[in-house]
Amino acid sequence: MLFDMGTRVHFALLFHVLDLDRCISTRYIPSLQMGTTLYLRNLPTRPHNRANYIRSFLSAINPTNRYVHDTTLLLPIHQISGTQAVPGPFLDETHRILSIARSNSGSMAGQCFVTFVDEHSAEQFMNAFQGMNFRGKRVEIRWAEQESLLGLALTQPERFKKVMRIKKLTMEEIVQNKVKRKLRRLRYKLRRKGLDPAQIEDIVAKVRVDVVDDEEVEETEGNATGMETVVQPTPKSNTTTSSTTKKVPKGIVDVTANPPAKLLLVQQLPETTTETQLRDVFDGPDLVDIRMVAIRRLAFVEYTSIESATAALQKTGTTFKMDAHDIVVGYAKS
Structure with a gap:
C-alpha cells in the first residue's frame, strides 16, 4: 500500500510520539x-x-x-x-x-x-x-x-573552564545564602534572650561571614563559637550586664566541645592538599570516605564507627604538621 508524503510524515510523527511516551513511562530519557x-x-x-x-x-x-x-x-x-x-x-x-x-x-x-x-x-x-x-x-x-x-x-576543555567558573560562583552564592539564613536565625534567638537591637547587631557584626559550612554557624547559635567577641544575653530587668570575651583563632571552627562522632573535621589544610595526602594520614580499614572542600581548605573524614574515628584522632592528635602547616583535627558536629 502506498502513502503520499503527508501521510508518511503523519505516521513518522505518530511513531515518534509513541516512542517518546514509552521512554517517559519507563523513566528513561535517552x-x-x-x-x-x-x-x-x-x-x-x-x-x-x-x-x-x-x-x-x-x-x-x-x-x-x-x-x-x-x-x-x-x-x-x-x-x-x-x-x-x-x-x-x-x-x-x-x-x-x-x-x-x-x-x-x-x-x-x-x-x-x-x-x-x-x-x-x-x-x-x-x-x-x-x-x-x-x-x-x-x-x-x-x-x-x-x-x-x-x-x-x-x-571539551573550553566548556570545562566555563562550567568551573559557573560552579565556583554557584558555590559562593550557596554559602552566602546559608550565612544569611543562619544569621537571621541567630538574630531571632538573641532577641528571645533579651538583647537589645544594638547588642544584637554588635554580635552579628562580629560573626565571620565566610562561614565554612553549616557546622560553624550552628555552633555559633548554640554557644557563640565562631565569634571573636561574645556578649552574654542581658537580663530583661535593668540589672548590670556582664560580658565574656572568648578568643578563637580566625578561620577555624572550634570543635573542642563537640561530642565524639564518626566524622572528623580537618581544618587549615594547605591549598595544594590532595585526597591522596589525606588518605596517607587517615586511611584504615574502617575509613568510609574523605570529602574535601578545597575552597574552604578543610575536609571531612568519615569512619564506620565512633571508635574508629577516635582511634584516628588519637593517632594524629588535635594538631599535626603537613607541608609546614598546622592542621587542626576534631570531631565534626553530628
Missing part, C-alpha cells in the same frame, strides 16, 4: 549524544567504603586489575581545581577507566558514574558489560545525561 561518561544503575549498595567498593567493581570487570591484586596501592586521584584538571593514572588499563564516582546517599545508592579516557572505550565497555551480574545484581548501563567534570576536561 542521552542526546555519546561521551566519555557512563551511568550505571541497579548496583549493590555495599560495601560502604569507597575504596573497597571500587576494588570490588574492578574485580568483577577485570580480575587481573592491579588495584584488586594489591590492596596496599592507593587508588589514583585526579586533580580538579580552578579551571584545570590533571588526570591521574588509569583505574583500569584494560578498559581505560579513569574514575568511578558513587554516593552512599539514599537517593543515589546503587548508582555510579564511570569515566573513560575516550568515547570509544566507553562504548566498548557498555557493549561488553550491559546486563552484567555484579554481586547478584543485573547492572543497567547507559550514557550519562551529562559528562563528568573529568570527562568534560578531556573532551
